[in-house]
Amino acid sequence: xxxxxxxxxxxxxxxxLQARREAGGFAxxxxxxxxxxxxxxEQEQTELVERFRQLEGDGSDEDEPAAAVLKIVKRVxxxxxA
Amino acid sequence: MPKLRAVLDSSVVVSxxxxxxxxARAVLKLLAASGFESWRTPWITAEWTDxxxxxxxxxxxxxxxxxxxxxxxxxxxxxxxxxxxxKKTVKRDAKDDPVIMAAVAVRAAFIVTYDSDMLDLRxxxxxxxxxxxxxxxxxxxxx
Numbered sequence: 001x002x003x004x005x006x007x008x009x010x011x012x013x014x015x016x017l018q019a020r021r022e023a024g025g026f027a028x029x030x031x032x033x034x035x036x037x038x039x040x041x042e043q044e045q046t047e048l049v050e051r052f053r054q055l056e057g058d059g060s061d062e063d064e065p066a067a068a069v070l071k072i073v074k075r076v077x078x079x080x081x082a
Numbered sequence: 083m084p085k086l087r088a089v090l091d092s093s094v095v096v097s098x099x100x101x102x103x104x105x106a107r108a109v110l111k112l113l114a115a116s117g118f119e120s121w122r123t124p125w126i127t128a129e130w131t132d133x134x135x136x137x138x139x140x141x142x143x144x145x146x147x148x149x150x151x152x153x154x155x156x157x158x159x160x161x162x163x164x165x166x167x168x169k170k171t172v173k174r175d176a177k178d179d180p181v182i183m184a185a186v187a188v189r190a191a192f193i194v195t196y197d198s199d200m201l202d203l204r205x206x207x208x209x210x211x212x213x214x215x216x217x218x219x220x221x222x223x224x225x
Contacts (some may be wrong), residue, residue: 009113012208020145048114048159049114051151051155051158052110052111053204055155056102056111057101057102058099058148058149059099059101060100060102060143060145060146062143064100067139068141069093069100069137069141070196073092073121076132077092077129077197
């Protein structure tokens with residue numbers, strides 16, 4: 001389902017979008033924006049996978065004190081819902 | 083096939099960040115591998131932060147001083163929905179909880195949680211409340 005979003009652009013940004021549409025053979029400005037978003041999402045995904053690899057070794061390798069942790073979590077939840 | 087949508091309850095976020103050998107960490111690992119979509123709202127994000135901070139400060143067996151970077155990663159990797167849209171979607175009743183409301187609003191199939199109160203609800207408003215283990219099994223079945 002397509003969603004419509006009105007975006008304000010400067011004259012320079014609009015002309016860049018039009019140039020990109022013409023040069024890239026896109027049917028519309030919306031196609032250009034969708035392509036930009038897709039590329040950015042792919043780039044972000046790659047970066048996030050790398051960040052996860054860097055974080056992966058963090059944390060305790062002991063058994064989790066599940067009951068103690070859940071007790072704290074429930075207390076925080078109760079406070080937030082009060 | 084579209085990816086399964088899930089909302090991670092703070093109980094799972096705390097466990098996944100704090101302890102690297104458990105099933106909650108396996109859920110975060112699956113998220114890093116794009117195995118499902120995690121969704122969050124401002125309310126849920128604030129609760130993740132509050133709970134992780136509290137456990138980090140008070141639980142002597144906590145061993146992850148890097149938890150703020152973990153939360154930043156989780157925020158970045160999760161899809162975002164506004165709280166306002168959530169409030170419009172579900173009428174509040176005794177069983178309604180901001181986490182359940184968010185899950186309904188983003189059409190999530192699962193809430194992944196260790197919280198027995200939520201697990202007891204089983205399937206509020208059509209959203210399955212499951213443990214990390216059950217969630218991982220459901221993803222494996224789908225693949």
